[in-house]
Amino acid sequence: MATAEIVxxxxxxxxxxxxxxxxxxxxxxxxxxxxYAEGKTPIFNIxxxxxxxxMHLAAGQEPAAVxxxxxxxxxxxxxxxxxxxxxxxxxxxxxxxxxxEIFGRQSGLGKGKGGHMHLFDPKVxxxxxxxxxxxxxxxxxxxxxAKMQGKNWVAVAFVGEGGANAGAxxxxxxxxxxxxxxxxxxxxxxxxxxxxxKEASTAVPxxxxxxxxxxxxxxxxxxxxxxxxxxxxxxAVARARQGEGPSLIEIETYRYLGHFQGDPxxxxxxxxxxxxxxxxxxxxxxxxxxxQGLASEEEIAGMEARAHQEVDEAYAYARESAYPQPxxxxxxxxxxx
Amino acid sequence: MATTAKxxxxxxxxxxxxxxxxxxxRDPRVFVMGxxxxxxxxxxxxxxxxxxxxxxxxxxDTPISExxxxxxxxxxxxxxxxxxxxxxxxxxxxxxxxxxxNQMAKIxxxxxxxxxxxxxxxxxxxxxxxxxxxxxQTLYATFAHLPGMKVxxxxxxxxxxxxxxxxxxEDNPVILMFxxxxxxxxxxxxLDASIGEVPQEPYTVPLGRSRIVREGNDVTIVGIQxxxxxxxxxxxxxxxxxxxxxxxxxxxxVPLDRETILRxxxxxxxxxxxxxxxxxxxxxxxxxxxxxxxxxxxxxxxxRRLAIPDVPIxxxxxxxxxxxxxxxxxxxxxxxxxxx
Ligand SMILES: Cc1ncc(C[n+]2csc(CCOP(=O)(O)OP(=O)(O)O)c2C)c(N)n1
Ligand SMILES: [Mg+2]
Numbered sequence: 038m039a040t041a042e043i044v045x046x047x048x049x050x051x052x053x054x055x056x057x058x059x060x061x062x063x064x065x066x067x068x069x070x071x072x073y074a075e076g077k078t079p080i081f082n083i084x085x086x087x088x089x090x091x092m093h094l095a096a097g098q099e100p101a102a103v104x105x106x107x108x109x110x111x112x113x114x115x116x117x118x119x120x121x122x123x124x125x126x127x128x129x130x131x132x133x134x135x136x137x138e139i140f141g142r143q144s145g146l147g148k149g150k151g152g153h154m155h156l157f158d159p160k161v162x163x164x165x166x167x168x169x170x171x172x173x174x175x176x177x178x179x180x181x182x183a184k185m186q187g188k189n190w191v192a193v194a195f196v197g198e199g200g201a202n203a204g205a206x207x208x209x210x211x212x213x214x215x216x217x218x219x220x221x222x223x224x225x226x227x228x229x230x231x232x233x234x235k236e237a238s239t240a241v242p243x244x245x246x247x248x249x250x251x252x253x254x255x256x257x258x259x260x261x262x263x264x265x266x267x268x269x270x271x272x273a274v275a276r277a278r279q280g281e282g283p284s285l286i287e288i289e290t291y292r293y294l295g296h297f298q299g300d301p302x303x304x305x306x307x308x309x310x311x312x313x314x315x316x317x318x319x320x321x322x323x324x325x326x327x328x329q330g331l332a333s334e335e336e337i338a339g340m341e342a343r344a345h346q347e348v349d350e351a352y353a354y355a356r357e358s359a360y361p362q363p364x365x366x367x368x369x370x371x372x373x374x
Numbered sequence: 375m376a377t378t379a380k381x382x383x384x385x386x387x388x389x390x391x392x393x394x395x396x397x398x399x400r401d402p403r404v405f406v407m408g409x410x411x412x413x414x415x416x417x418x419x420x421x422x423x424x425x426x427x428x429x430x431x432x433x434x435d436t437p438i439s440e441x442x443x444x445x446x447x448x449x450x451x452x453x454x455x456x457x458x459x460x461x462x463x464x465x466x467x468x469x470x471x472x473x474x475x476n477q478m479a480k481i482x483x484x485x486x487x488x489x490x491x492x493x494x495x496x497x498x499x500x501x502x503x504x505x506x507x508x509x510x511q512t513l514y515a516t517f518a519h520l521p522g523m524k525v526x527x528x529x530x531x532x533x534x535x536x537x538x539x540x541x542x543x544e545d546n547p548v549i550l551m552f553x554x555x556x557x558x559x560x561x562x563x564x565l566d567a568s569i570g571e572v573p574q575e576p577y578t579v580p581l582g583r584s585r586i587v588r589e590g591n592d593v594t595i596v597g598i599q600x601x602x603x604x605x606x607x608x609x610x611x612x613x614x615x616x617x618x619x620x621x622x623x624x625x626x627x628v629p630l631d632r633e634t635i636l637r638x639x640x641x642x643x644x645x646x647x648x649x650x651x652x653x654x655x656x657x658x659x660x661x662x663x664x665x666x667x668x669x670x671x672x673x674x675x676x677x678r679r680l681a682i683p684d685v686p687i688x689x690x691x692x693x694x695x696x697x698x699x700x701x702x703x704x705x706x707x708x709x710x711x712x713x714x
Contacts, residue, residue: 081560081561082561082562082563083503083504083505083561083562084502084503084504084562084563089503089504089691090503090504090505090506090689091505091509141504141689141690141691141693142690145690147689149688149689149690149692149693150506150507150686150688150689150690150693151506151507151689152504152505152506152689152690154506154508154509155506155507155508155689166508167506167508167509168465168466168468168469168508169438169466169469170438170469171469199437199438200438202437202438202439203438203439203440203469204439204441204442204469205469230409230437230438231409231410231414231417232410232412232413232414232435233409233410233412233435233437237435238435238436238437238438239437299561303413303414304413304414360690360691360692361690361692361693362692363692363693363695363696364696365693366683366685366688366693366694366696366697367683367685370684370685370686
């Protein structure tokens with residue numbers, strides 16, 4: 038965890054927001070583990086149950102989302118990949134409607150058409166996609182639009198370390214640097230692209246050094262540290278807002294769960310998850326808040342209760358919502374004339 | 375198919391793996407690359423156990439760089455290797471289509487037949503398990519539309535093996551689509567059709583020939599992969615209603631076995647085409663056009679098509695069920711056709 042000096046750089050309400058949001062994300066994902074398992078036992082069937090389809094959860098990856106999103110407003114755009122819940126929650130996506138979408142309900146963000154990899158909340162300028170690295174070019178486009186409209190808005194694209202080997206990643210970095218776009222690309226290095234470890238997919242040890250190739254600064258955040266992520270993001274966002282162009286950030290983060298729920302995880306050591314959880318950023322940040330006198334035990338308990346309540350309400354809302362009518366499948370292809 | 379002394383029950387994925395394994399043993403030029411084809415054994419089980427047997431020099435896990443590794447397969451094929459390259463879901467074609475259709479499919483023709491591109495691009499297709507718009511398509515026609523590559527989509531385990539071997543031995547690029555729901559994976563719906571008798575020794579099933587999986591006289595139902603399976607179930611329902619349906623499993627889109635369809639329609643006088651792909655400009659239109667051009671006077675009723683209405687595949691259960699053809703919808707359409 039970053040040292041005491043960051044206390045001067047991070048306003049207390051931001052620090053508390055980051056903690057509370059990490060708790061919210063973690064609890065959200067834990068609830069989703071349960072919801073996803075409903076109707077899939079004793080025999081796991083991906084297409085069965087309350088929440089069918091693929092499910093990629095982000096427990097352990099909270100620091101990447103909160104450290105960056107602490108600097109953003111509703112006017113800033115975020116694009117996320119196939120593992121999008123932490124980004125969505127930290128960006129302020131409507132949690133009830135997001136959950137309803139994942140439950141396939143009419144009240145969902147996409148009326149049940151999108152599902153967990155395809156969440157869109159234009160109110161807070163959030164979008165995600167299940168195709169690797171496909172969020173980068175549109176984020177550059179959002180940055181271009183901000184620039185053309187004379188706004189100091191920024192765009193942030195999140196991508197996995199595996200996705201940093203896709204053509205769209207490299208093309209977008211060059212384009213953004215060439216046009217000095219207010220874009221920040223955050224690579225979340227959770228060490229795996231499905232089963233393939235980083236050293237087996239990537240020719241360089243760290244992605245931040247690839248910034249050199251595109252003429253932009255690269256920052257690295259070690260140890261899944263939310264405060265360091267906050268600090269690095271501050272620099273990148275400030276650069277972008279001041280018209281100085283794009284930045285590249287790589288954060289070393291942890292994926293506690295399988296690539297997707299149901300992953301046999303034959304490719305990683307059995308005790309890896311337990312080892313990673315020993316370094317869990319949430320208790321680390323909790324202790325830090327207490328040590329620095331930024332929040333008392335009671336205040337922290339209050340934040341945790343509030344986070345849990347919001348999540349519980351979102352799941353309740355989703356469960357109470359109705360399914361769409363079948364014929365609704367034909368609606369929404371085009372904007373009505 | 376060759377008659378053999380020994381056959382066992384295998385799932386679709388095990389049949390594919392056996393085909394690849396036997397060809398890798400026979401021919402040192404054969405190798406596999408793709409995402410998670412190594413230790414993981416392929417997300418849909420198309421390479422299970424091969425990494426353990428052949429190691430990382432012949433079973434190559436790739437970065438998530440489809441343009442690079444599919445393009446590399448093309449280049450290796452031109453150098454005399456026999457690559458099998460996996461595109462994990464067909465839906466991801468968008469990131470690498472230039473290599474597929476401007477390189478792989480055109481090099482033989484543009485070189486005046488002087489350059490061979492013998493590779494197999496295998497890819498998972500199909501929906502029905504709520505994987506939504508970017509992971510549920512078949513895109514049969516998207517590939518079949520573009521000249522220069524063979525496009526095959528076997529349904530049953532024995533065909534998966536025989537057509538995989540034929541594809542590997544073929545001197546042209548072949549896209550071999552396998553249906554996720556017919557691989558016999560433990561984590562999907564368990565379908566009887568995903569397990570079948572498969573001969574042990576190597577054999578080939580010619581690319582470009584369909585198979586009549588049920589003979590009948592009243593109506594011809596043409597399907598491929600999951601739609602064949604649904605059509606066979608529908609045929610049982612139709613039998614109870616006194617309708618005798620003939621079901622053709624297309625197996626191959628390019629080349630397309632037009633003769634078998636025309637012969638069947640000449641017998642039944644009615645045609646229903648079922649497609650797990652978008653309706654417009656697709657396989658169902660191609661088959662309808664074939665019959666309109668060469669078998670129109672055999673028809674006693676207009677041709678019927680059942681396919682995905684032209685919308686992306688939605689996530690939620692009631693929506694996805696609405697857009698995908700199934701046995702009930704097929705039976706209903708066939709009845710309407712016969713009672714016309
Ligand atoms: C273009 C494309 N290729 C392959 C996939 C299949 N796929 C989905 S997630 C994934 C691994 C992604 O790894 P990474 O970028 O590190 O993200 P993580 O899953 O670790 O969050 C792959 C290969 C895809 N969705 N899109
Ligand atoms: Mg990763």
